[in-house]
Amino acid sequence: MPRPVLQDTSSSLRRALALLDAFSGERRELSVRQLAERSGVTRSTAHRLAKELVEWGGLERTPGGLRLGVKLFELGAMAPSPTSLREAAVPYLHTLHEVTQLTANLAVREGGEIVYLEKISTRQLRVPHTRLGGRGTLHATALGKAILAFTEDDVDLDALAPTMTRLTAHTITDPAALARELGRVRSQRVAYDVEESKEGLFCVAAPITSGRGPVLGALSVTGATALSHAERFAPTVMATAAAISRSLELRAA
Known part of the structure; x- marks a missing residue:
């Protein structure tokens, strides 16, 4: 045989x-x-x-x-990637890093996780964090919440529940609580992670879109803990995300 x-x-x-x-x-x-x-x-x-x-x-x-x-x-190096998003975002990420003196991140969604496409680190961030090409959770990161909140298809949060592991004492693990959080993100166009993914860190993120199309990804800054401190950077993060979105819209025109 x-x-x-x-x-x-x-x-x-x-x-x-x-x-x-x-x-x-x-x-x-x-x-x-x-x-x-x-x-x-x-x-x-x-x-x-x-x-x-x-x-x-x-x-x-x-x-x-x-x-x-x-x-x-x-x-x-030969694998397809969201090249246009990264190319458009990197110059803005460098400016965001210089202005805030915080670690700037760019991420996209892949299945039930986010993948970091770019990371510009600051020496002041001493808490171990993510790496370029690494993955993170959707429910416990500001980047993930910014992407989820603006995903066009209805997100089945109950189906996401098994992956909503508790990473810290502040992690949202209840689908109903996450739904309320995503509603707030949609309203304010900014997402926060205050020690939800890792003790000692905050993250502020905003979605990146192209025109009226679906969300392409999100960018964020990461630094020391405290919501009041994080909120100071929200306008800068949102303005940067809007500028990248506008750049992508012009490229597609």
């Missing part, structure tokens, strides 16, 4: 992808044992697949174990 090549390849592919997915911003170097534990594959399989990934260039050996390889960077 012929060997079911596609089925075997698919299974091996899923396991290899699980190995790659085991890495994170906090764990950029892993041993084979750690790869096996974090991916859920056996150690012998992890060892075999890691060897093949090293030969292909997807992984690189280090004195302490393994890390992601240059091949993945090459492929990632």
Whole structure:
């Protein structure tokens, strides 16, 4: 009987992808044992697949174990991305960072999370925060709430409930409470995260649109805690988001 090549390849592919997915911003170097534990594959399989990934260039050996390889960077550079949004937003983000002296962020929604497209950090932000290309929650970040509030399709918050994990004592985990919060965001066109995603941080975000179309993403500034302090930056964040939105509208005209 012929060997079911596609089925075997698919299974091996899923396991290899699980190995790659085991890495994170906090764990950029892993041993084979750690790869096996974090991916859920056996150690012998992890060892075999890691060897093949090293030969292909997807992984690189280090004195302490393994890390992601240059091949993945090459492929990632060719992957489609919201290029026009990032290109339009980056100059404004630099100005926002300079004016506020806070970390400026740009993010888009991907499924049930946000992905950070750009981050201009400030040395004054000493609390560990997100990273470029990293992900965040929709319900506990100002960026996520700004995007959710202006999403054209009705957002099923009850369906989102299982992902609404409590990250701090201030995290909103009740769909009804989040619905009220999103109503406020729509009314004021600004979203806040005051120690909802991480203790010691506030974030102020505003949505980015293109004309009357759907929300494209959001930008924010992040800094020290206190709602009164955060509210001081709301007009600047909103004006920057409006300027980017206008720029995108002119580009599309």
